[in-house]
Amino acid sequence: MAKAGVWDAVGQVDSGGTLCTGTLIASDIVLTAAHCLYDADGTPISAEQVTFRAGYSGGVSVADVSVASWLPAPGYRDEGEIQPGAEAIRSDVALLLLAEPMARDTVVPIALHPGLLRTNEVRTVSYSKGIDADLSPPMPCRLLHRFADGVMEFDCTMHPGASGAPVLAERGGRLSILSVISAVATDENGLARSYGASLPAHVATLRSRLTRAQVSENDDKGARRIGAGERGSAGARFVRP
Template sequence: MPAARAQDMRGLDTMQTPGEMLGWEGVGRLDLPGGFCTGALIAPDIVLTAAHCVHDRATGAPVEARGMIFRAGFHRGQSIVQRRVLRWVVPGGYVPTAGGQIGSSAIAQDVALLKLESAVSSAQADPFRVHEIPPEGTDVSVVSYGRGREDVLSREAGCTMVRRYRGGIMGFDCNVTFGSSGAPVFLRENGRLRILSVVSGGTDLGRSGGEAFGPSLPDTVARLAARLRRDDARPSVSAGARRVTVGGNREGIGARFVRP
């Protein structure tokens, strides 16, 4: 195995050195009480992730924003920059579920925007733009942290958007695992990276032959961003939120088993 890069049988490239993360600095690990997800900057002070990441996996209760930290470009214990989360918003139609499963109606709304305590400068990490749904068969890549690779960013470049479901849900033949929840699904347009979706869940987590699912973003993100602007002075989460737990351990908030 080359020292600079590890690649498993599923075509997942692990970024072993900080230099390999060039261009991906805006992707980071979202640390929560008891676990983590993956998120990405879409504005200097706004992070995009999955709505189920900000709800307790066991109970569906909201998680306090003050217990969350976004670590951009996190690599072996060091971050390019890190910020605490001030508040978050999710779609009004998102209904959290308890017990770890999420249905198709929830997948379509499984989007969260996180307002950071202060902006990240472009010299540290550039935000990404979101993209409309492309035709089926479009090449995509998933960039995430996950169980067994919590300290390094990994990328699966060789996957595609295989199908579209009703309600704006997309299916990808990308392998996701616990901790991949909220990870950006990228496509490249005119040489620039754009976020097509976020990982909501998947089947056969961490195995070949599974399918990952995610929602369409542009309309939902626009509405949530408008809410953040309107509610800029008001927190969105009550002080009584429960801790996020992950099956009794700290391995990460799981990408759920889903059935569109």
């Protein structure tokens, strides 16, 4: 039996019209950005419409698995096409529960990073520039800032389809997931910036709540609405990649 590829845990999150990137973090759980699971008007997409295509490359995936249910991080509220502010970014995290687990000899999950880095060097991989695009090569970039609200700023250049892509940092000789790409912007000098949330608290909460009996449609109560063009704590006007 062929050994599972190192990047096979990263795949396309296909919601039948929206393409994002997701990463297997357990045999039956995929991590992505919450906004990937909402229509353009901010309506939640039903789990039945979502498929995770693990290790997609050259038009072929290691496995296509349907999604049984999904949950966004507490406090997340989607405003559709309205540009997100920092408050939306800090909770722009979702877990997908797959309809069936993947065998470890097929796809090896990627662990979460606890957050403390020895260096600011990170990497990203993503699907972008069209539904038939392959996974990008690992792209080195840097963590630039951590904001008090849990938002991280990177100098990674991202493209459409990169939403939900893992930001990876080394830990114990292996890469683990520090954040997921939520939004992109340019700074005052026109340099590319990308943003994502701190993950450990969100993922711990979601894993404790996500069961096969749960559905995801309206689990976004209590969040403040983000106005169009509003600036968040990271000081940029964001768009979704």
